[in-house]
Amino acid sequence: MVTDYDIPAFFAEWSQLDQPAYLRFLYEFVPTIDPRKAVAGLCAEQSTAMWQRVGVVEDLRERFGAKVIRLEPVGDVAQGRWLVEIAHPHRNFGARLPNLLVAAAGEGTFYAPGVAAITLLDITFPAGYLAEFAGPQFGLHGVREQLQIHERPFFIGVVKPNLGLSPADFAALAFEAWCGGLDMAKDDEMQADTSWSTLRGRVTCVSERRQRAEQLTGERKGFIANCIDEVDRIPEQCHIAERAGATAVMISPVWTGLSALRALRRVSGVPVMAHFAGVAVLTRRPQGGIASALLTRLMRIAGADMIGFAGFGDRMQTAPDEVRANIHACLEPLGAIAPALPIPGGSDSAQTLAHVAQQVGHVDFGFIAGRGVFGHAEGPRAGARSIREVWTQLHV
Amino acid sequence: MVTDYDIPAFFAEWSQLDQPAYLRFLYEFVPTIDPRKAVAGLCAEQSTAMWQRVGVVEDLRERFGAKVIRLEPVGDVAQGRWLVEIAHPHRNFGARLPNLLVAAAGEGTFYAPGVAAITLLDITFPAGYLAEFAGPQFGLHGVREQLQIHERPFFIGVVKPNLGLSPADFAALAFEAWCGGLDMAKDDEMQADTSWSTLRGRVTCVSERRQRAEQLTGERKGFIANCIDEVDRIPEQCHIAERAGATAVMISPVWTGLSALRALRRVSGVPVMAHFAGVAVLTRRPQGGIASALLTRLMRIAGADMIGFAGFGDRMQTAPDEVRANIHACLEPLGAIAPALPIPGGSDSAQTLAHVAQQVGHVDFGFIAGRGVFGHAEGPRAGARSIREVWTQLHV
Numbered sequence: 001m002v003t004d005y006d007i008p009a010f011f012a013e014w015s016q017l018d019q020p021a022y023l024r025f026l027y028e029f030v031p032t033i034d035p036r037k038a039v040a041g042l043c044a045e046q047s048t049a050m051w052q053r054v055g056v057v058e059d060l061r062e063r064f065g066a067k068v069i070r071l072e073p074v075g076d077v078a079q080g081r082w083l084v085e086i087a088h089p090h091r092n093f094g095a096r097l098p099n100l101l102v103a104a105a106g107e108g109t110f111y112a113p114g115v116a117a118i119t120l121l122d123i124t125f126p127a128g129y130l131a132e133f134a135g136p137q138f139g140l141h142g143v144r145e146q147l148q149i150h151e152r153p154f155f156i157g158v159v160k161p162n163l164g165l166s167p168a169d170f171a172a173l174a175f176e177a178w179c180g181g182l183d184m185a186k187d188d189e190m191q192a193d194t195s196w197s198t199l200r201g202r203v204t205c206v207s208e209r210r211q212r213a214e215q216l217t218g219e220r221k222g223f224i225a226n227c228i229d230e231v232d233r234i235p236e237q238c239h240i241a242e243r244a245g246a247t248a249v250m251i252s253p254v255w256t257g258l259s260a261l262r263a264l265r266r267v268s269g270v271p272v273m274a275h276f277a278g279v280a281v282l283t284r285r286p287q288g289g290i291a292s293a294l295l296t297r298l299m300r301i302a303g304a305d306m307i308g309f310a311g312f313g314d315r316m317q318t319a320p321d322e323v324r325a326n327i328h329a330c331l332e333p334l335g336a337i338a339p340a341l342p343i344p345g346g347s348d349s350a351q352t353l354a355h356v357a358q359q360v361g362h363v364d365f366g367f368i369a370g371r372g373v374f375g376h377a378e379g380p381r382a383g384a385r386s387i388r389e390v391w392t393q394l395h396v
Numbered sequence: 397m398v399t400d401y402d403i404p405a406f407f408a409e410w411s412q413l414d415q416p417a418y419l420r421f422l423y424e425f426v427p428t429i430d431p432r433k434a435v436a437g438l439c440a441e442q443s444t445a446m447w448q449r450v451g452v453v454e455d456l457r458e459r460f461g462a463k464v465i466r467l468e469p470v471g472d473v474a475q476g477r478w479l480v481e482i483a484h485p486h487r488n489f490g491a492r493l494p495n496l497l498v499a500a501a502g503e504g505t506f507y508a509p510g511v512a513a514i515t516l517l518d519i520t521f522p523a524g525y526l527a528e529f530a531g532p533q534f535g536l537h538g539v540r541e542q543l544q545i546h547e548r549p550f551f552i553g554v555v556k557p558n559l560g561l562s563p564a565d566f567a568a569l570a571f572e573a574w575c576g577g578l579d580m581a582k583d584d585e586m587q588a589d590t591s592w593s594t595l596r597g598r599v600t601c602v603s604e605r606r607q608r609a610e611q612l613t614g615e616r617k618g619f620i621a622n623c624i625d626e627v628d629r630i631p632e633q634c635h636i637a638e639r640a641g642a643t644a645v646m647i648s649p650v651w652t653g654l655s656a657l658r659a660l661r662r663v664s665g666v667p668v669m670a671h672f673a674g675v676a677v678l679t680r681r682p683q684g685g686i687a688s689a690l691l692t693r694l695m696r697i698a699g700a701d702m703i704g705f706a707g708f709g710d711r712m713q714t715a716p717d718e719v720r721a722n723i724h725a726c727l728e729p730l731g732a733i734a735p736a737l738p739i740p741g742g743s744d745s746a747q748t749l750a751h752v753a754q755q756v757g758h759v760d761f762g763f764i765a766g767r768g769v770f771g772h773a774e775g776p777r778a779g780a781r782s783i784r785e786v787w788t789q790l791h792v
Contacts, residue, residue, distance in 0.1 A: 049584065050557040050767060053569065054775045060560035092559055092586060096626050098651040099588050106585060106648070106673030110680065111742060113711050161446040163488050164456035173449065188445065189502060190488060192495050230492050231627050232659040252502070255494040257653025263628040277502030281678050281685050284506065289677050315509050346507060371446060379450045 002041045009059070010040035012067035014087065022087040024069070024124040025104045030080055033114035039068045039084045042115060046108030047092060064092055083121075095132030097258045097302060105290055120290045123297075130335035133262070136305040138271040139338030140331070140364060143305055146247065146271065147183055147220045152363050152395075155183045155387050156224075156343065157380070158370035162188030167197050171205035173380050177373050178213035178221045180384030185210075186224035188370070189252055189275045193229060193237060200240050207245025222247040224273050224306075231260045235267045242269050248306065254278030254295075258302050265303025273343070274304035284317070292318075293325035300330060300340045306366060311344030312359050313352065320359055327360060343368050349376075350386035354394055398437045405455070406436035408463035410483065418483040420465070420520040421500045426476055429510035435464045435480045438511060442504030443488060460488055479517075491528030493654045493698060501686055516686045519693075526731035529658070532701040534667040535734030536727070536760060539701055542643065542667065543579055543616045548759050548791075551579045551783050552620075552739065553776070554766035558584030563593050567601035569776050573769050574609035574617045576780030581606075582620035584766070585648055585671045589625060589633060596636050603641025618643040620669050620702075627656045631663045638665050644702065650674030650691075654698050661699025669739070670700035680713070688714075689721035696726060696736045702762060707740030708755050709748065716755055727760060739764050745772075746782035750790055 002010070014024075031038040043066040044051070051060045061067075070085035093099035105120050112118075136142070144150055157177045159170055174185035185206070193199035203225050210221050225246035227237040234256065238249050250273040253261045264272055283292040292309060299307050309326045310316040316323075323344050330342035342365050348356060349372025356367060369387065376383030398406070410420075427434040439462040440447070447456045457463075466481035489495035501516050508514075532538070540546055553573045555566055570581035581602070589595035599621050606617050621642035623633040630652065634645050646669040649657045660668055679688040688705060695703050705722040706712040712719075719740050726738035738761050744752060745768025752763060765783065772779030 047586070048557050048559045049586075050771055051560075053557065053561075053565070054771065054773065060557050064560035091590065091592065093588055094590060096588070096624075096629075098624050098626065098648065099586075101651040102585050102624060102648055102673040105677055106651070107671075107676075108586070110676035111706065111711055111713065116713075161444050161449065161456050163444045164447075164460035165449075169449070189498050190443070190445075190495075190504070192489055192492070194487065194490060196487065228492075228494050228498060230494065230655040230658060231653050232655070232662075233492075252494065252498055255497040255502070255653070257627050257651070257656055259626040259628070260653055262626060266628075275503075277498040280503075280506035281501055310507065315507055317507065317512075375446055375450065377450065 002037060002044055004037070007036055007040045009061055010043045010065065010068055012069055012087065014069040017067070017069070017087055020126045020128050021089050021091065022126065023090050023129065025086045025088055025120065026122040026124070027084050027086070027109070027118050028074060028121055029082055029084060029118040030116045031082060031114055032116045035071060035082050038112065038114035039071055039086070042084070042109070042112040043068060043086060045112045046086070046103055046106070047088065064089060090129050095129060097262060097298065101258070120294065122291060122294055125335070127335050130301070130337060133301045133337065134265065134303060135301060135337030136303055136340050137265055137268065138305045140341045141338070143271050143341050147222055149183055152391060153357070154341065154366040155181065155384065156366045156368040157182045157185050157373040157384060158188050158368065159185055160188065160370045160374040162191045165197065167202040167205040170197065170202055171209040173374060174206055174223065175209035175213055177380040177384040178210065179216060180381035181388035182221070182373060182384040184222035184224055184248070187226035187250065189226060189228060189250070189277045192226050199225060199227070199237055200244050203241050203244035203246050210245065224248040224250050226250050227264070228252050228256060231256055234260055234264055238264060238268050246270060248273055250275050252277040253299050253302065254282065258298055261299060261302040261304055271305035272303060273306040273308065274299040276309045279309065292322060293329040296326045296329040297334070300334065301337060304340055306341040306343055308343040308345050308368070311346045311348065312356050313346040313348060316346035323359070327365065331364060341366050348372055350390045353387060353390045357394060398433060398440055400433070403432055403436045405457055406439045406461065406464055408465055408483065410465040413463070413465070413483055416522045416524050417485050417487065418522065419486050419525065421482045421484055421516065422518040422520070423480050423482070423505070423514050424470060424517055425478055425480060425514040426512045427478060427510055428512045431467060431478050434508065434510040435467055435482070438480070438505070438508040439464060439482055441508045442482070442499055442502070443484065460485060486525050491525060493658060493694065497654070516690065518687060518690055521731070523731050526697070526733060529697045529733065530661065530699060531697060531733030532699055532736050533661055533664065534701045536737045537734070539667050539737050543618055545579055548787060549753070550737065550762040551577065551780065552762045552764040553578045553581050553769040553780060554584050554764065555581055556584065556766045556770040558587045561593065563598040563601040566593065566598055567605040569770055570602055570619065571605035571609055573776040573780040574606065575612060576777035577784035578769060578780040580618035580620055580644070583622035583646065585622060585624060585646070585673045588622050595621060595623070595633055596640050599637050599640035599642050606641065620644040620646050622646050623660070624648050624652060627652055630656055630660055634660060634664050642666060644669055646671050648673040649695050649698065650678065654694055657695060657698040657700055667701035668699060669702040669704065670695040672705045675705065688718060689725040692722045692725040693730070696730065697733060700736055702737040702739055704739040704741050704764070707742045707744065708752050709742040709744060712742035719755070723756060723761065737762050744768055746786045749783060749786045753790060
């Protein structure tokens with residue numbers, strides 16, 4: 001729809017724009033036509049589509065149009081991949097996550113003529129827009145205060161077997177792991193509110209054992225309860241879990257929706273963890289999608305206090321730089337939005353702790369193990385202890 | 397984690413299972429190890445992970461484990477692509493869409509050892525599970541009754557320019573199109589509730605013009621209001637739109653969450669349309685993801701009365717068979733779940749109607765145009781008329 005004549009009006013100098021009025025969307029894409037024409041069309045498709053009514057002299061692009069502020073090849077032009085940065089006026093949708101994503105990663109983005117493959121790499125937010133989001137209620141520092149854990153990573157264990165145990169048997173496993181040195185036990189993302197292990201029943205059992213473990217060890221202990229459910233039931237599930245003694249709650253924002261996280265943050269009295277189930281569908285493939293670190297940053301903006309994502313293990317099929325970008329997205333300065341606890345995960349155990357700690361390069365992370373604790377040949381107490389012992393050896 | 401010794405217990409004969417207790421997940425995948433070992437691991441990862449506690453003689457797979465019921469190469473074995481069908485007991489999560497997706501397309505699916513690329517192609521539901529979902533409240537037939545349109549497609553127009561018009565100017569365009577023969581005008585998915593065009597103000601203006609157009613044409617006319625918003629605001633937005641006279645409401649289930657659709661269906665008094673913003677992120681790439689027709693079926697199960705998806709135009713980068721699979725997913729028998737109106741979309745106009753109608757092969761669809769109506773050189777009345785005229789010529 002965009003003609004050669006139309007193209008220049010879709011380009012602007014960033015320095016000439018009213019910067020607080022714009023978000024900046026960064027994409028990598030493969031054009032099948034002149035890149036300038038492709039990105040002009042991309043701007044049209046993701047904003048006004050048409051910028052004047054038939055028979056009316058007007059140009060709605062002035063206030064409502066998305067504009068290209070940077071266009072350059074990635075490496076050699078012959079490779080055919082380009083970077084484009086687009087300034088999009090947030091008056092088009094406001095401080096609403098679903099609407100933001102409809103703009104940045106909706107029909108306009110993925111069906112722009114002449115754009116064969118496109119990845120949303122990043123979104124840059126002006127301070128005024130960010131201020132509309134509360135971000136984490138507790139954040140990294142709040143979670144440290146809650147459990148009184150400082151100057152080391154959090155040791156987190158996903159109770160396994162994750163399906164099929166009675167609440168009492170499940171709680172018994174968590175108890176063993178806490179006694180061995182685990183800081184937080186958690187539900188697997190598959191372990192929800194079922195007839196054979198209700199959320200209330202399970203958390204009640206777990207909390208009784210958790211308090212006992214605190215008495216025995218003299219350490220604070222946490223339990224992250226899985227509240228993944230239909231979106232209109234999540235607030236109630238959160239209240240059930242809190243009343244039963246959960247110290248944190250968890251949902252998976254890809255399948256519940258990111259704004260379910262924002263809504264949960266409003267009602268939760270305990271830290272909220274975001275789990276990465278489904279993230280790979282959006283992020284993995286080389287041909288396009290959304291950068292995982294951007295999703296992590298959006299989860300933080302939406303209010304996650306702890307954010308799980310694919311970690312360093314071979315199983316996770318994720319480059320170390322991508323893992324570090326996710327860690328950075330949890331911790332980097334972001335207006336008044338508090339940092340969140342990054343939890344890179346995937347088949348870790350005492351054997352991988354030194355490597356993970358070295359890859360992370362600091363202590364502000366959650367180290368998470370499932371079978372590494374609960375599948376330990378001598379049981380979960382020994383599994384948790386093995387992790388704490390490695391940490392002690394690393395830091396004497 | 398799965399040893400050669402463990403593999404056989406992850407395989408079962410479908411005829412030997414308690415079939416009503418299982419969903420069937422169909423995947424295409426590329427193994428990097430023995431395919432039997434890869435799918436055994438896939439079953440473990442997406443269900444029990446561990447199936448016994450250390451030191452306890454038990455096998456939780458019996459009731460809670462996912463089981464391979466079919467494994468075969470796609471075409472020639474040398475191509476390296478395989479189909480696997482997995483029976484997964486729904487007692488693991490219940491009739492909850494986010495939990496279903498965590499099981500079928502979560503961490504277990506996308507991080508199973510030895511599975512390099514995987515696409516969720518289909519889910520087959522037993523009748524008892526489907527019965528937990530209400531499905532469309534109106535469905536195809538209810539929408540036909542509402543507008544008294546029978547034996548032809550619905551002609552739908554996305555008002556454009558979609559951003560920047562005042563409610564009065566926006567309503568004036570819709571009015572012209574209705575007078576020219578459009579059945580339903582709709583908000584673009586980018587046109588939400590903004591300071592410069594509030595949902596209430598816009599729908600109020602539109603409804604006044606809609607009633608006038610009904611008087612002038614003697615036909616019923618519809619307006620689909622965009623209610624995409626933070627998930628906890630969607631029910632209120634729906635009520636605002638309904639009270640102001642919208643005949644239908646729309647959200648985009650990928651970015652609001654599928655269960656927002658299910659929640660909206662519970663509170664809406666008018667048909668609900670699902671828009672495909674974001675679907676491409678999940679479905680497009682050759683290396684994996686989720687089949688688009690499955691997402692369409694899930695939207696129908698969640699309660700969408702009308703479902704938009706990428707249509708036949710070149711711009712939509714979608715194979716005709718995939719478009720037809722989406723149409724089929726709206727209309728195929730599905731327990732007691734009513735059929736939904738399929739709306740294949742993308743840059744259509746009077747020029748493409750004959751082709752689209754021929755590709756669809758029947759009249760149960762919505763034909764949707766944006767610029768094809770509102771960008772018509774003689775204005776939206778002529779644009780809408782041109783479509784109705786083509787239809788009349790096709791069917792004399």
